[in-house]
Amino acid sequence: MIDDELKVGTRQRDGVWIIDLEGDVTTFAEDAITSAYEKVTAEGAKYIVINSRQSDYINSAGIAILIGVVTEVNRQAQKLAISGLSAHFQKIFRMVGLAQYADIYAGEDEAVAALQKLVQAV
Amino acid sequence: MSHNQVTIEIIFPSELGYEKIARDAIGTLARNMGFDAERVEDLRTALSEACINAIEHGNQRQAHLRIHITCTISRNRLVIVVSDEGLRFHPSTRLDPASMEQKLAGLASARGMGLMLIGQLVDECGFLPSRPGQGNHFRLAMYNPPRRSATNIA
Numbered sequence: 001m002i003d004d005e006l007k008v009g010t011r012q013r014d015g016v017w018i019i020d021l022e023g024d025v026t027t028f029a030e031d032a033i034t035s036a037y038e039k040v041t042a043e044g045a046k047y048i049v050i051n052s053r054q055s056d057y058i059n060s061a062g063i064a065i066l067i068g069v070v071t072e073v074n075r076q077a078q079k080l081a082i083s084g085l086s087a088h089f090q091k092i093f094r095m096v097g098l099a100q101y102a103d104i105y106a107g108e109d110e111a112v113a114a115l116q117k118l119v120q121a122v
Numbered sequence: 123m124s125h126n127q128v129t130i131e132i133i134f135p136s137e138l139g140y141e142k143i144a145r146d147a148i149g150t151l152a153r154n155m156g157f158d159a160e161r162v163e164d165l166r167t168a169l170s171e172a173c174i175n176a177i178e179h180g181n182q183r184q185a186h187l188r189i190h191i192t193c194t195i196s197r198n199r200l201v202i203v204v205s206d207e208g209l210r211f212h213p214s215t216r217l218d219p220a221s222m223e224q225k226l227a228g229l230a231s232a233r234g235m236g237l238m239l240i241g242q243l244v245d246e247c248g249f250l251p252s253r254p255g256q257g258n259h260f261r262l263a264m265y266n267p268p269r270r271s272a273t274n275i276a
Contacts, residue, residue, distance in 0.1 A: 027138060057142060059170050060239060064232035071226050088163040095242050096235050097222030
């Protein structure tokens, strides 16, 4: 009812697909995030950044959605990075163990640069 | 109640999203008590997770049931009790959820991290004794300065 609806956008940047998240990442975000991931995958994305923009509220249900994305990324042999998390949520992602399976960067530029190295290495 | 202790209560329906009101209110209180920014964020996240558990597991998302939050503030301690109306009794806490490896392999639910997170973010936490049908009461506490050596009370 009072959830800050998540806005999700997708774009391509130098061979890397970006999924922008703006708003709360909670149980209500599942369809939006999953649809965005499926869209970029259908476009042939191999390198994906989930870029959190002004997401002040990420809870365990939201993290569970991202775990689902990581599971699919592994199945599809894609590479995922996460950027834009506050220092607090970077800590939370480390606590739950998600940081071991998706590289976390402070900003989008760093995340894209890291994935571009992989693009160029192919 | 002594003159230097204040109790604040927040009551809201069992609908996901309302926990943000409690999170923001208690975060403001903690900030005013002098907790540093990182601890305030820790508390906000821990309280959100406790509320979500109460909404989803205690009250099973029945909106007509209420979540009660009682926050007691003293000079260096903030104690919060999150209570539901107890349709399902919590037999125990679960601070050791399935590993991320198990979750990613589809061998365990991707959920179930809330209590583990709370346990890492606050100084004390755990369910208070209650009987089935009398509601579940989850207590969490933070001290300023922190008492990280404190153990979970459950």
